[in-house]
Amino acid sequence: DRDVTGVQTCALPIWIAHSPLGHGDQSHAQDISLLNSDIDCGAVGTSRGTVGVAVRGASQRVTLSGDEIHDCTIGFRSQAAGPFSKQIVITHSLFTKIYGDAIDLGGLNGVEIANDVIEDIHRSADHHGYHDDGIQFDGNTANAIIAYNVEANSTDQLIFIQDAIASQYTHSSVNHNILVLGNLIYGAGAFAVQDQGGVDVQFVGNTIWSNNDGSLFVRRSPFTHLVPTHTLVVDNLLSTFELKRTPHIVQ
Numbered sequence: 001d002r003d004v005t006g007v008q009t010c011a012l013p014i015w016i017a018h019s020p021l022g023h024g025d026q027s028h029a030q031d032i033s034l035l036n037s038d039i040d041c042g043a044v045g046t047s048r049g050t051v052g053v054a055v056r057g058a059s060q061r062v063t064l065s066g067d068e069i070h071d072c073t074i075g076f077r078s079q080a081a082g083p084f085s086k087q088i089v090i091t092h093s094l095f096t097k098i099y100g101d102a103i104d105l106g107g108l109n110g111v112e113i114a115n116d117v118i119e120d121i122h123r124s125a126d127h128h129g130y131h132d133d134g135i136q137f138d139g140n141t142a143n144a145i146i147a148y149n150v151e152a153n154s155t156d157q158l159i160f161i162q163d164a165i166a167s168q169y170t171h172s173s174v175n176h177n178i179l180v181l182g183n184l185i186y187g188a189g190a191f192a193v194q195d196q197g198g199v200d201v202q203f204v205g206n207t208i209w210s211n212n213d214g215s216l217f218v219r220r221s222p223f224t225h226l227v228p229t230h231t232l233v234v235d236n237l238l239s240t241f242e243l244k245r246t247p248h249i250v251q
Contacts, residue, residue, distance in 0.1 A: 014039065017057035029059040034067060041072035043099055051077050056107065058083040067093040073100045080106025080138040080165035080173070088112070096120050101131055106138035106165055114147045121154040132189070134158035137198075139165040139173035139223075146180045153187035158211075161195040163224050173224060176200050186210045191242075195228060197221025202232040214240035 016029045034053065041050035052069040055062050056079035069075040075095040078085060088111045095102040095118045102118045105111060118134040132155035135146060139162065151158040159180060166173035176199035185192045185208045192211035195201055195218045208215035215238040220227045233241065 014053045016053070016055045016059050016062055028057065029055075029062070031061045032059070033063045033065065035063075036066040037068075039067060039069040039072075041070075043071050043073055050074075054078070055085050055088060056082050057085070059085040059088075061087045063089045063091070064093055065089070065091045069093065069095050069102075070097045072098055074098070074104055075102045077104045078106050078108050080140045081168045082107045083167075083169055084109040084140075084142075086110045089114075091115050093117075094119075095134075099123050099132070101133045101136045103135045104138055105135065105141050105144065107167065108141045108144070110143045111141065112145045112147070113149060114145065116149045117152075118149060118158070119152040121156075121158075123155055131160070132156045133160045134185075135160070137161040137163075137175045137178075139163040139175060140167045140170070141175045142177055144175075144178045146178070146183065148182045149184075151183060151185045151192075155189040157190050157192065157194050158185050158188045159183075159193045161198045161201065163197050163221050163226065174199055174226065178202070179204065181205055183207070185215075188212060191215070191217040193217070195219070195231065197224055197226035198228050198231070199226065200230050201228060203234070203236055204232065205235045207237040209237065209239050211239070214242060216240070217242045217244070219244035 039052045043050040050073040052072040052075045054077045075098050086109050090113045093116045098121045102121050121132045123132050134151040163173040178201045180203045182205045188211040191213045192208045193216045
C-alpha cells in the first residue's frame with residue numbers, strides 16, 4: 001500500500017504489478033495512489049519503450065489523480081492478455097505530447113477515466129507503425145466508465161474500442177459494459193470515436209465535433225466478428241454517425 005507524490009522522470013515505466021517473490025493474493029499490488037506527480041518519459045519523437053505508468057498482474061485499487069504525464073510513447077498501459085486488474089481510476093490528470101496512445105486499456109475489470117484532459121497525441125512524421133489514439137481498448141476489458149473528459153487533437157482516433165487481444169486465462173478478448181458519458185471530443189485525424197464489436201456500450205451526452213473522418217463509427221469487429229447489437233447512442237451532439245454491418249442499434 002503506498003501513496004506517491006512528486007516528480008518522476010522515467011525512461012522505464014512506473015510499473016505496478018505482482019511481486020515475483022510473493023504467493024497468492026498477497027503478491028498482488030493493491031491500494032496504490034499516484035498523486036499530483038509530473039511523469040516525464042523524456043521521449044523525443046517516437047521512442048520505443050517509453051511508458052509513463054503500467055498496471056498489470058491482477059493489481060487492485062490503483063488511482064492516478066492530479067498527474068501530468070507527457071513526452072511518452074504511451075502514457076498509461078495495462079495488459080490485455082494478463083489476469084484482470086481491478087478498480088483502476090485515472091482522474092483530474094493531463095496526458096499531453098504522447099507519441100503513441102495516451103491510454104491503452106486491456107485486462108481490466110472496473111476502470112474509471114474521468115475529468116481528465118487528453119491532448120496532442122501525434123507520432124513523428126517518419127514513424128507510421130503506431131496508433132495515435134487518446135484511449136484505446138486492446139481487448140478483454142469490462143465495466144469501464146469514460147466520463148467528462150476533454151479529448152483533443154490526435155493523429156488517429158480519440159476513443160477506439162477494439163477486441164484485438166485475448167486473455168491467456170479466459171481466452172476472451174471481448175470488451176463489455178462501457179459507458180462513454182459527457183465528454184468533449186474534437187480534432188481527431190481519423191474517426192473521433194470508433195467502436196468495433198463492443199458489447200453493451202453506451203454513448204450518452206457527448207459532444208464529438210470537428211474531426212477528420214467523422215464523429216462516431218460503430219461496426220462489427222474484424223477480430224471476433226461480434227456485431228454490437230446492444231449499443232445505446234442518446235443525447236449526443238455529433239457531426240456524423242455511421243454504422244457498418246450493424247443492423248440493430250438503439251438511437
